[in-house]
Amino acid sequence: MTVIGPSGGNGTLHDGGGGHPERPARVDAVMAGVADVALELGSDLEIVAPVPADLTALSRVHSASYLTRLEEFCRDGGGDLDPDTFARPDSWEAALLSAGAGLQAIDTLRRSGSGAAFVATRPPGHHALADRAMGFCLLNNVAVSAAALVAGDERVLIVDWDVHHGNGTQALFWDNPSVLYVSTHQSPFYPGTGGADEVGGGEARGLTVNVPLPAGATGDVVRRALDEVAAPVIEEFGPTWVLISAGFDAHRADPLADLGLSSGDFADLARTVASYAPRGGRVVAYLEGGYDLGALRSSVAATLGALSDAPTVGREHPTAGGPGVELVERAEAERERALGR
Numbered sequence: 001m002t003v004i005g006p007s008g009g010n011g012t013l014h015d016g017g018g019g020h021p022e023r024p025a026r027v028d029a030v031m032a033g034v035a036d037v038a039l040e041l042g043s044d045l046e047i048v049a050p051v052p053a054d055l056t057a058l059s060r061v062h063s064a065s066y067l068t069r070l071e072e073f074c075r076d077g078g079g080d081l082d083p084d085t086f087a088r089p090d091s092w093e094a095a096l097l098s099a100g101a102g103l104q105a106i107d108t109l110r111r112s113g114s115g116a117a118f119v120a121t122r123p124p125g126h127h128a129l130a131d132r133a134m135g136f137c138l139l140n141n142v143a144v145s146a147a148a149l150v151a152g153d154e155r156v157l158i159v160d161w162d163v164h165h166g167n168g169t170q171a172l173f174w175d176n177p178s179v180l181y182v183s184t185h186q187s188p189f190y191p192g193t194g195g196a197d198e199v200g201g202g203e204a205r206g207l208t209v210n211v212p213l214p215a216g217a218t219g220d221v222v223r224r225a226l227d228e229v230a231a232p233v234i235e236e237f238g239p240t241w242v243l244i245s246a247g248f249d250a251h252r253a254d255p256l257a258d259l260g261l262s263s264g265d266f267a268d269l270a271r272t273v274a275s276y277a278p279r280g281g282r283v284v285a286y287l288e289g290g291y292d293l294g295a296l297r298s299s300v301a302a303t304l305g306a307l308s309d310a311p312t313v314g315r316e317h318p319t320a321g322g323p324g325v326e327l328v329e330r331a332e333a334e335r336e337r338a339l340g341r
Contacts, residue, residue: 001308002108003034003047004101005120005287014094014123016086021256021291022123022136029293030120033300040310050121051104052096053144060147061140061172066131070095070138081133095138097121102145105284106241114280116307118246118300124288126166126245127191135164135191142245142286143172149241150178157239158182159230159273161222161266162247162288163257165194165210169245175202180209180237182230184222186250186259187212196331197338206339209233211331215258218322219265222250226272229332234276241284242277244270248290248299252319256291262316263295267302274307283307 006027015024038045058067073079074092081087098121105117125142127135146156146169158173160166160183170193173179185194200208211225248266250259274283285303290296302315 001041001045001115001304002105002117003045003120004050004105004108004117006031014088014091016088020086025293026290026296027120027122029296030287030300033297034120034304036297036301037304037308037310040305041308044115044308048104048108050097050101052093053100053103057103057144057148058099058139060151061130061143063131070133085133085136085138087133087138091123091138095123098123098125099139099141099144102141102284102286103148106145106149109281109284112281116274116280116283116285118304118307119284119286121287124247125286126160126162126169126247126288127164128168129171134168137168140168140172142243143169145284146173146179146243150176154178154240155238156180156241156243157234157237157276158243158245159276160185160245160247161250161269162245163250163254163259164190164247164289166245167191167193170194170198170208173204174200174208175204177203177207179204180207180234180239182209182226182234184211184213184225186215186217186257189257196334199335199338206233207237209335211328213259213324214327216260216322217324218260218319219262219268220318220320221322221324221328222261222265223268223272224325225328225331226269228328229335239276240278241282242273244273244283244285245288246285246303247288248296251290251292251295251299253292253295254290256289260319260322262319263298263302264316264318266299267306267315268318270303270306
């Protein structure tokens with residue numbers, strides 16, 4: 001298991017202050033989770049400092065004008081980009097490191113040929129659009145990595161289990177036949193996208209899979225969404241790499257959302273999603289949301305344990321019995337209707 005991060009060496013970059021939930025303490029919680037699993041992994045755990053992404057990699061997904069505006073905004077002192085999203089003088093550096101960390105994870109796995117990687121950096125990325133920051137996100141980290149892989153003729157599966165729909169990632173690959181985007185998320189909820197009838201366009205029609213879930217949904221419902229709605233599409237697509245937008249705000253303790261998952265559910269999801277890769281060395285998970293520090297710590301430890309085949313790491317039991325089974329069935333039917341089948 002390779003962990004890339006934290007950004008800035010100690011995670012103190014990009015501090016919004018004032019009690020903003022996307023705060024440097026999140027990285028401390030993540031690295032505490034890494035430490036929790038370290039005894040199980042021993043020499044199999046490698047922690048690598050990130051390097052910044054270059055403009056060539058960023059320009060595959062973000063417009064040149066947006067990158068220039070964001071850099072200048074930070075250099076001029078920063079401020080609020082929208083009611084939720086801030087930037088500070090050092091936020092450009094933090095964003096470059098977060099985007100670069102994913103590219104570094106891919107390079108590390110290519111050299112080793114086995115294992116998995118976890119990108120433990122912030123700010124998160126899956127809401128960032130080609131020309132706009134939003135939802136705490138400045139640059140779309142997972143999209144930068146996916147675009148780099150596609151440039152090398154890879155077929156990329158992105159599974160997004162964050163409690164919020166990854167509208168930025170979906171939009172960036174909406175008509176790209178080399179990327180399959182799968183999202184489970186609370187609905188109705190921010191950012192208001194991610195309906196089951198959103199299925200991709202052009203040559204990528206059918207390569208966007210959304211399963212909206214109600215408040216209170218538990219891990220068994222999310223697993224059913226993957227098994228019944230996503231898995232057949234994934235099998236037909238045949239990914240060569242699997243990237244995970246690993247938000248942990250679907251945890252039942254998270255203060256910003258209302259799903260009912262536990263750290264044990266994230267372990268199960270990580271094991272399931274990793275199985276979609278053709279072989280080891282092709283799975284990278286990226287930190288997205290997760291704002292209760294205790295839940296973030298335990299969920300990261302459980303996820304890393306599952307990705308590293310160390311299931312004895314202490315974690316909560318998986319959850320079951322919550323609402324949403326009927327919405328999974330409805331999502332599958334709505335998707336079929338949208339595809340004209």
